[in-house]
Every structure is written in C-alpha cells, then in structure tokens.
Amino acid sequence: MQVLVIGSGYVGLVAAAGFADAGHQVIGVDVDSTKIEMLNKGKSPIYEPGLEELLTKHLTAGSIKFTTDVRDGIAVADAAFICVGTPQSEDGSADLQYVLACAGEIGAAMTELRPESIRPLIVIDKSTVPVGTATKVSAAIRSKTDRAFEVVSNPEFLREGTAIEDFLYPDRVVIGCNTDFAESVMQTLYNPHLQAAKQKNPNSGRWFRMDPQSAELTKYAANAMLAIRISFINEMANLCEAVGADIDCVKNGIGADHRIGPYFLNPGPGFGGSCFPKDLQALLKTGRENGLPLMSLNATVEANRHQKQALYRKVCHHYKIRPSDPYPLSQKRMAVWGLAFKAHTDDIRESTALELIKNLLCMGAEVAVHDYEAMPNIECIFKNSIQYAKTPIEACQNADAVLICTEWPQYSKMDLDKVASAMKSRTMFDGRNLFNPYDMKAKGWTYHSIGRRSDYYS
C-alpha cells in the first residue's frame, strides 16, 4: 500500500519505518526541514533503539522517503496517518491545532491532486486525541475538499525505548472506524505485524474494531490505568518507609495475584514523559466537560506531583535542611545520573531530573549531570548553569552525593568502589532502586532508595 505518515517525531518515525518494514511504500512528512534533511541522509533526529538502522535499511531499499510537502504522494496514497503532537493547552485539554492543520493540508492537497475516480483516502488519527476528534478532523478535511475519504482512529500504544519492537510486534491494534472498507485497508496495513506478533506469542497481535469514540477513549484509559498503578505503588513505597515495611516484599506479594499481575509496579521518583502528564490532564478535562470529576485520576496527578519531590525530600532530610535555610547546599556538589524520563530514550519531557536539578540549583548546589542519550536535550535547558559529564564517574568527581533519576541499566553495573573513590562522600539517593540496600550498607554507603529496608537483602 501507499502510505503517508505526517509528523516525523517519536511516533511518526517509528510508524513510517514500521510500515515500510511491512512491505508498504512510505512517505514521511514533517514541517521541520532540518529534520527532513537529516532523515534523508539516514540520520534519525531522535534516539530510539533500532530506529536509525531500520530507517537506513528502507531508505536504501527505496521503500521510504521524507519530504516537507504533504502533497507529495497524496494523489496515489491509500492511507494518510496523522502523527503530530497534541500538547497540553492552558486549560489542560489537548491542543488540536497541529492535528487540525494537518487535516486541512490533507484536504487541500486532495482537491488539488487526487483524481475523483480513485478510491477513498483513509485518514488515520494516530496522535492521542480526545473523544470527538475524528469528527473534527473529518470536518476540517471536508471544508477543503469534495473528494472521498474516511477518518479512522488508530491510537498508538508504543513505548519510547522499545518502540520498534512494540510497533513490529503489537500486543493489540485498536481501530475506530465506521465502514468495512476502512477496516480492510487498516488490516492490510497491519497484517504483517499482527501475524509476526502472533507467531511470537499467540495472545498477542489482537485486533479490536470499534467506533471512533471508543478507540479515542481507549488510549487515554490505557495511560490513565498505568499512571494509577505507578502512583499507587509509589504511595505504598512511601508508606513502607513510614511503617518499616519493604516495598519489594509487598510488590511480590500482590503481583502474584493473577487479578493484579506483576507489571508496572516498580516504585520510583514519579512519572514524567511526553504522554502520561498531558494525557491525564486531557482526560480530566473530558471528565469535567461531561460533568464527571474523575476522582481517581485527580488523586493520581496529586500523588505524582508529591512523588516528583521524593528525592528532594530525602536530600533535605539527609542534610537536615530547614525551609528557612538560605542556599543550604552552597558548599555541596551533587551528581545526577539519568536525565531522560526513562531509560533507552533521549526524551526529557516532564522528566523528574528536570525538577530535581532546578531544586538543587535553588538550594545553591553545584550540579554535574550524566545521561547516555539525553545530554544535548538537557544542555538546551540548563546551558552553563550545570556541568555536563562524559561518564557517570566524571559526574561524581568530588561529589558529596549521587542522585539517580533514570533506570539506565549501565548505572546498575557501575563499579561502586570506583565511583566512591571519585566522590567526597559515599552518599547515594537512588530514585530507581538499582542497588541492593544491604550490600550498599555493607560497603559503607549511606544509601537512600524508595520504600526498601536495608536488612532484607542479604
């Protein structure tokens, strides 16, 4: 099939590479000409494991190309995916300006270039959008063209860091559409991936056709459910600390219940990223608009706001800082390991490290940071106010403490004696529970983690 993918960010690029890999002919579009230039040279503007290799493979094979002009290919396209950003507006709702602009561009290009005789263009909302957006996208296209088209909702569930694997072997594909024709186009597009997923795991590669409203809501409901689990386990971890219990014991004890399951129950320093925070706000807004205050979601947002200060609170407690102390860390040098909102990505949107670094700077600390992929992004924000280390150990030179915000696996394999020999003091605030508290204590570290006892891990 001939596929247009509009928006070449985390979702659009993975979708473009993924559909090319399924044997389709793909044109990727973006308004950012610098990105398009990089892409046509085989360079990915974002870090996602395996993405650059897949793009290069299909650029070389001629099955994918990139352009800034949505009109390229619209005359022959079977499907046009909208994969542009839906950032949070001031009132919490999803800002649809980029999605609707795309829809207008598709409509205008159809009138100009698409023969009337050709079969309807399937326009697919892959961006995360509130219930009712398919109707708005339809109206925006219809305002520019009288050619035939149908809008389909196809929310994306990929996770940054494992996005290629998630796309090539989906556990499920959700399609919101009104006609069998639209469903058949979508099935042709996804069939190779669905079959590949089923081969790996017979319970995977499931196909769900529903109405567009339900598909739109499914995406928000999935993110909300996951966010609720994270905030729940974080609150249990905080309670463990207060009552002398251990969160790993509690997690194993509840995760073995098949109604609960072990997934997404890792305590941490609060969730961030480009999706959960804004999607929760958008869903809350949908609730308010419909007279339904989504109380569990409100509580989740509040709990996460609190959790994002967890490492800061531990630092204040450790150094016995009172709120009235001016620049209480002015004599301290703090190393921060991990800046991305999670491992295996360079995405720092809403990451916990951002907030923590700001707090440390406000308290007068000297801050040195390290991340395996997110350094250029963090440098755009903090410029000369912090130091950028090439290695985790370099960040720890003369540091009074090291704080871990991202669960890069390399950190958990560090030689901690080497790390300690670079530091002034063996003090660690581990927001990701990467180390064994018992071993840390035995090695002379003052080790703070989330919700664990140091006497359980011998």
Ligand SMILES: NC(=O)c1ccc[n+]([C@@H]2O[C@H](COP(=O)([O-])OP(=O)(O)OC[C@H]3O[C@@H](n4cnc5c(N)ncnc54)[C@H](O)[C@@H]3O)[C@@H](O)[C@H]2O)c1
């Ligand atoms: N990032 C994720 O993990 C993820 C996962 C699932 C769903 N989503 C959703 O997918 C959507 C895209 O997310 P993302 O992280 O890929 O965003 P992104 O910011 O990485 O990429 C969006 C791209 O769209 C481009 N763009 C904007 N307007 C355009 C236009 N008119 N024509 C062509 N290109 C245009 C931008 O230049 C940018 O490159 C969002 O709605 C997001 O919520 C994201």
